Every structure is written in C-alpha cells, then in structure tokens.
Amino acid sequence: MSRRIFVAALIAASLGATAAQATGDPQNGSALFTACMGCHGIDGYRNAYPSFRVPKLGGQKVDYIVAALQAYKAGTRSHATMTAQAASLSDQDMQDIAAFVQSQGEPASGAVASAAGRDKAAVCAACHGEGGISSAPSWPNLAGQHRDYLEHTINQYRSKHRQDPVMQGQVMALTDADVRELAAYYAAQPGLFATHLTN
Numbered sequence: 001m002s003r004r005i006f007v008a009a010l011i012a013a014s015l016g017a018t019a020a021q022a023t024g025d026p027q028n029g030s031a032l033f034t035a036c037m038g039c040h041g042i043d044g045y046r047n048a049y050p051s052f053r054v055p056k057l058g059g060q061k062v063d064y065i066v067a068a069l070q071a072y073k074a075g076t077r078s079h080a081t082m083t084a085q086a087a088s089l090s091d092q093d094m095q096d097i098a099a100f101v102q103s104q105g106e107p108a109s110g111a112v113a114s115a116a117g118r119d120k121a122a123v124c125a126a127c128h129g130e131g132g133i134s135s136a137p138s139w140p141n142l143a144g145q146h147r148d149y150l151e152h153t154i155n156q157y158r159s160k161h162r163q164d165p166v167m168q169g170q171v172m173a174l175t176d177a178d179v180r181e182l183a184a185y186y187a188a189q190p191g192l193f194a195t196h197l198t199n
C-alpha cells in the first residue's frame, strides 16, 4: 500500500471510530447492566401500569441512551422505576452502559418495509430516517421498537408528561389514529433489539 493511501485509510478508520464509538468502558457497563436485564434483557417484558412493553435498547444511539438516563436522573423525564434506576448512576456509569449496549451491535438493517403509516411518517423522516434509523447521535432510532411503547411515549409527548421542545412541536397535531399508524409503521421496520449479556 502506498504511504498516501495508508494515511488516508488511517484517517478514515479513526474518523469512523470517533463517530461510532462511545467513550465508556463496555465491561463495566456490562456489570452495571445486570440491574437492567430483568426488564431490558427479556424480549417483550411488560411495564405493569400502564401496560406496554419496555423499550428495546439494543441498536439504540449511544448519545440518546445517555441523554435519557440523565433526564430520568434529573427528573425532567419521569418514570418511577427508571428514576430509581438512574439515580445512583454517575456520568461515567452512563457512558459505560451506553458503550456496553453499543458493543451488542448495530441495529438490524434491511429494506424499509412498506407498512401502513408510511405517508404519515414522511414528516418524521427528516430526523428519524425513512425507515426509523436516525441520522444524528442524539435522535433516537425508532426502527423495530415495540409498537405499544412507541404509542405510549408519543402520547406522553402529546400530554406533555414527557417534555421535549422538538417533539412537542411534532406531535400536537396528531390524532389517536395517526399515533397508532405511526407506531405500527416504525415497529414493522428492521432495527432495534433486546439487550442480552454476552459473557
């Protein structure tokens, strides 16, 4: 390999690494995640009241995972269990957890399924991507997320129980039927998965 190509390859590799890697320690993250497995590691595990399946974290954006944990800890996003879970986590713990989740792999990819709701999802694509794989680290992936969780959390934005200036602006004009269709559309896409301990 010529020196110039070699240097270009090195730069590309290190750019790729900084763009895609969390700064945490996945091994410590794996140890911390044992506290989370009982819910996020079981396919289809349900939250009791209200009833919806707990969100899949595998394949989720690392910056978004950290932001969500910070929001629960700060009380700006409220859910009794998750507030309790996040309360004792330090900033570094959150980075480590995000690195562990990332070590489980990328979201599944495949052709965007032409499911019902595709037309309505067109306005969301600017941030969340056509098939629900978003284009920025702090915008969550929606592809393959549980349908009932998506409905639940969009309705939380609509009722302002979950606050975010960007998302509030997106959901206020939606009807209940729109929410059901959008949730079904993203749930039908290849993408997120339940997290499993690998060692």
Ligand code: HEC
Residues within 6 Å of the ligand: 032, 033, 035, 036, 037, 038, 039, 040, 047, 054, 055, 057, 065, 066, 068, 069, 077, 078, 079, 081, 082, 085, 086, 097, 140, 153
């Ligand atoms: C008893 C079940 C339970 C346990 C244990 C639990 N979670 Fe959760 N988690 C949930 C539920 C339910 C939600 C959705 C809450 C909501 O509506 O905001 C959630 C939401 C999340 C979210 C936000 C996901 C998203 O898409 O916005 C993250 C990140 C998360 N949990 C990480 C963790 C981590 C890390 C741990 C362990 C330290 C943990 N959870 C332990 C049930 C649990």
Ligand code: HEC
Residues within 6 Å of the ligand: 055, 067, 121, 123, 124, 125, 126, 127, 128, 138, 139, 140, 141, 142, 150, 153, 154, 163, 164, 166, 167, 170, 171, 182
């Ligand atoms: C301008 C960019 C933008 C657009 C357009 C947008 N979103 Fe979002 N979305 C975000 C951001 C940023 C967040 C994270 C907000 C937070 O932390 O609560 C988010 C969060 C979400 C979540 C929560 C994911 C989770 O795991 O909890 C859902 C569901 C969602 N958006 C659905 C939609 C739908 C449906 C549309 C179209 C009607 C849409 N969004 C349009 C930026 C956008």
